[in-house]
Amino acid sequence: MPDVFNWQIGRNMAYEYEANRPQRQVAWVFDTNKCIACQTCTISCKQTWTWGQGQEYMLWNNVETKPYGFFPTGWDVRLLQMLGPGGWKDGIYQGKTVFESATSDERVKGWQPESEHWAYPNVGEDEPAGATDRGTYVPSIPHDVWFFYLARICNHCTYPACLAACPRQAIYKRPEDGIVLVDQARCRGYQECVTACPYKKVMFNNVSGTSEKCIGCYPKIEQGEQTQCVTSCIGRIRFAGFISAPGKVDEKNPIDYLVKVRKVALPLYPQSGTEPNVYYIPPIHAPLPFLRQMFGDGVDAAIETYKKTKDDPSLLGLQMLMGATPKIIHQFKVEKETAYGYDADGKELVNVPLREPTFIRKYFDDANNVYLHNIT
């Protein structure tokens, strides 16, 4: 098998095909700290793409509660169990990827979900880890009793496991934007991709008899628009854009800035080896050992940086630009308490203040002789 470089695990690894990076790679940043699991993203995706017959159970976008929520059931604990203990040393993943742990009888180490595993998308919802006898309070960070929400879509991986597993080369990565698609004319429904995807984001259509997956809203991306799950997000936790190839950094590009410059956004289970392209700002209140397992060993630094966002104009500016425009922000700048977003041609798309002005009124309204509930 060819030897390819995976920057997220800091080393070379075996992959089914030669490394061949797209001209540009679509990427997302999700801020887990701001997600409230309202599932607006899930529904907007569902209503746009997967309301046909055979797609009933499909959620190309889902939001699950961690640590006890999964869609499909147990997908990530099964992945971790399959890969075994790995660990990181100086930014290099010491364990095996899904490609390296495959036996000679398979292309990718995977797990085949059955229908019941897809039947409980809300399993574990709001289930906290930890317990308390008689109520608790939150004296410090991280919390003793905790959970957080993890919004998930296809990672449009640089080294997709689904693509490697397909014996028919019916899955391909678009050279123009790196979006990974299943060729619906060519797929014969073997479900090898479903088994192989470590994130379980390829799903079998029970009526068409073919496998389908998140298409990265490519009709929107082609027109410079961010994806449905991003533009519908009422918590404004998401960015969609493009990430530069390894070794290249564009400091004005919001995705590059968050992932590569400030390193506050991290890949999900980078140890899979697929080089996933959805990057997560980890939750500041969850225990670090759990987060290191989920996002790699950059978690500690990411959280420390993120906690100072309030006093960091660039990070704060990007937070304010999230969800501020349906268009893809290719470049941004922060100047005089205002953040600006620009399109690919340098045209201004949006500008937002770093801090919304706050007005506080008296809690007692003398004119009407009443107390006020809402004073800000």
Added chain:
Amino acid sequence: MADRAVGHRQPQGAGGEPQKRSIFNRRTFAQAALGTAAAAGAAYLTGWSAVRHAEHDDHKDTELTQHVVAKKIGAAIPRDPAAAEWKDVAAVEMPLMQQFMVAPRLQPDGLIPNATLKVMHNGSEIGFLVSWGDLGSNDLEVVGRFRDSVAVQLPVDPSGQIGVVMGQPGRPVHILHWRASWQRTVQKGPRTVKDMYPNAVNDFPPETLLKASPEVAKQWYPALLAGNSMAQRERKSPVEELVAEGYGTITSHAEQRADGSGVNTAGRWNVVLVMPMSGNQQQPVLKPGSSTRVAIAVWDGGKGDRGARKQFAGWVGLELPS
């Protein structure tokens, strides 16, 4: 969002020019002719086959150690495997081996030891009756579940050596593929989510909500829109005609002529596959009085067999009396 209509469209640079084996490429039938790993695998198999039969000369009829002689009849080929006409046709037993050449390979547990093959022709149609032991009948093709099926393979050009697993570049094989799931559709109508979840409800699928614009509603069925045979709603035949030139190249014929029927009785599948003996350049032309070769493959859906996870029996000679 009009692009949805074309489903998952062509990647850039797929304008018919030769493509390297790459992450950006989808395999097309034409690409199979290129020097790929699949080609190397097929060449290996041909060599294997040649070594195996080294003691024979290279005449096509004598290199094969086993032969099946078709029975010539003067009537229509019966589609029913239980039909009396099949009873006195001589059967050849074909030992089945697990597909071990390319990943994903079949695990060596719970294998079906052999299948029997009977062949009948009437000068215009040829019928194959394949029979093998399979205690469970799996006719659903849904999430995490796979269907029983059987394939009969013939070389398009009967002369010379040809790889037994899916042919090889420049040497196509013609495949008849019967699926229990397609048989179910023929008998019970289009498949729905209720096949798997009898109590499921899909109250407003696109075709209901967009009744006035059925063409728009079709956009949510990209496989159907792309003409993928897997996605067909209605089926008249449980047998598909395909062509292949090596691993991963199997492609449905534009013209579908095959017919057949399968029945699972007493823990055994008996499946009849029938096709015309005439054909165009991409199909085998089977003349009474001539000979060719035939191979079979079976999939035990209950065990998770699909695609390359299958058992197959190597070529046997096929004689067609006039």
